[in-house]
Amino acid sequence: MVRLTGAILFFFASVVLPLSAESAPERKLTLATTTSTQFTGLLDWLHPHFEKRYGVRVHTIAVGTGKALRLGRDGDADVLLVHAPKAEKRFVSRGYGVNRRNVMFNDFIIVGPLADPAGVAGLADAPTALRRVSARKALWASRGDDSGTHKKEMSLWQAAGISPEGGWYLSLGQGMGDTLRIADEKGAYALTDRGSYLFFAARGKVDLRIVSEGDKRLLNPYGVIAVNPKRHPHVRYDLAMKYVTFLTSPEGQKLIGSFRVKGKKLFHPSTGSKAGKN
């Protein structure tokens, strides 16, 4: 029994000690970002280039934009890649972040079930489309998580003059992938960025179609922000700035533009395009 206990202790110790050694900070950069950049695979495409060049490990925390900004504010991340320009500018003007740059864009679209029970298809004006969904009490799946997409959705409801509530309005509190899956299962409409939708549609994972697109309000720019080192002296500001520079460099921009999922381009680099400026 004593020998056995000894053996077990030894086994545990040999596993646990390396565990504590491993958490010693090498050169790591903590990136807080939105869910769409991660699960589409964009970051897995970009980061190896960056990591190799600077000998850094990027630790990606993928949450909604609201939560990502919060992580930056608390100093729990070094750099942010998010998509809510108004909130980003507020973040910078309050001194939480510095050196905000446009990185890329795509657009938001309204998707819905193939049968289009609310008759939204073809309406380019997004608020009109929302008014129709709510008038027919067709199911609507909302992120409900203070993400960039959720913030955009709320501003569209406001433009439509509706405060959405009732049994037809499903506030999910989930990431974009889960929201699209739930919309698909329940036959609901939803607002999504085009990248996430194409990621699912190109792989045949959802039976949802685009019902409304092209409204100017639906532009979806992504920005990168370094967390202010004056506020949080511990952040890895030098690495954060290397990341900002990398994403906005010709090389980074080219990489973003060449990212494809099943032949579909999900994100457009900001440089050289008017739509990217905001």
Added chain:
Amino acid sequence: MNFLLEGFREGFLLALRGDPEVLSASWVTIKVALGATFFGGLFGLPVGWFLASKKFRGRGAAIAILQSLLGVPTVVIGLVVYGMLSRRGPLGFADLLFTPSAMAIGLVVLAVPIISVFSMTAVASVDERARETAMTLGASSRRAAWTVLREARFGLVAAVLGAFGRVSSEVGIAMMLGGNIKGFTRTLTTGIALESSKGEFGFGIALGVVLMIIILFTNIVSRLLQRS
């Protein structure tokens, strides 16, 4: 149904092939769960033994508190430890948030009540005569305590393995404190959450299959230990 079978088929294939992401998530899960179980046992076993064999004021209250801690949702533990480890929290300077150590800390908080309560039950259920007999045979009180622990060993092993199963299959704490960082803090359970949000059920089920294998393996080890 077809879709589920397809998922399982893909799952077994990926697990068998030793996919690097599956391996990395398995390794993170095992090392964090072992670390948490080890420290959980370090605190929990003495507490369990103490509560079972000593009479003191407030013992009833201590037991009641530990037992109700068994029911605390893991997201609450995750949230509280997050508040401690965030840069804005009291332990923020240690730079632990979103590391395997942070997950292990949260999981220790989950494991301690489990191990305490079940080891207490194990020790308390040892026949009082075992200790008395040892004492009459001239054993010191330390020797007698050892005899009691020996008698309770099945229950103690079960308490520790139960805790291991719980911490390795937990998702709330691992997600909040680890951040689901690929190759660093992504465990089997947080990996499953991510893969299912991408609609990659096959990959999610692959991770689930590996998790079940790990837990099955620990239970086999437990049976072997109890027989020895």
